[in-house]
Amino acid sequence: MQLTRYTDYALRTLIRAALLPEGERLSVAEITQTYDTSRSQIMKVVQHLGQLGYLRNIRGKGGGIELGMEPASINIGQVVRDMENNLQMIDCNSPYCRLQPACQLKKVLSEAMCAFMKVLDSYYLSDLVEDKSRLIELLTVSEEEILPTAS
Template identity: 50%
Template sequence: MRLTTYTDFGLRTLIYLALLPRDQKTSIAEVSAHYQVSRNHMVKVIHQLAKLGYVSSTRGKGGGIRLGMPADEICVGDVVRALENALDGIDCNSPACCLTPSCRLKGVLKKAVNAFLAVLDEYTLAELIVNRDDLIPLLWKDGLPGKEVSTES
């Protein structure tokens, strides 16, 4: 099963925000730049995440984005369900298939998708970042933004 880039960017955004210090905000431009994604595309993704409550967005001076709820309350399976448009595995009507009345493929694929989602349901966003010490340098060469990096040995 392959997720859409929309869902991929949504999950990446949540990981990015979960790695930030609890009350620190960032911008859509910063997230877009880190993942080398079009800002316009990221605006759509983050807007949807905000509508779903996963992201908190504040406009104006001092505004920005951050997680809208604790990372340990964000179920990866729920995020995927919310962001993916077509999780039914197959569309038997486009183009219309003559096998539809007797075909078992759609049922098998639906079972496979349910198994895929069941695995994702076992994980929270917090569990995706337990290796935060490995992830942070991949996003921020000099450590988290807003944190002083010690130069002492």
């Protein structure tokens, strides 16, 4: 199974927010620069994560984005359920599949999805950011990456 890009960016945004030092906030621009993605897509993700309580989105001077809960209370499986529109792997009715009455594929794929979600349910955001210093190092954008080099 492949998660949507929307869910991927939601998880990446939560990881980035979890790496912030106490009292600091993140901007949408920092997220888009870190992951080299569009502002509009990150805005939608951040707004949705804020509505769900995973992030706290603070407007105005001194505003920004911060985690809305402790990393140890953010379950990865639940985030995926909250962000994905449809976790059903196949739809046997669109178009209608003639094998439906005797087919076992849907059952097998359902079992696989349950196993996939069970693994995700066993992890929390805190598990994903255990190696904080290494992750911060990897996410640090240098001036060379920001400014095009003159050659």
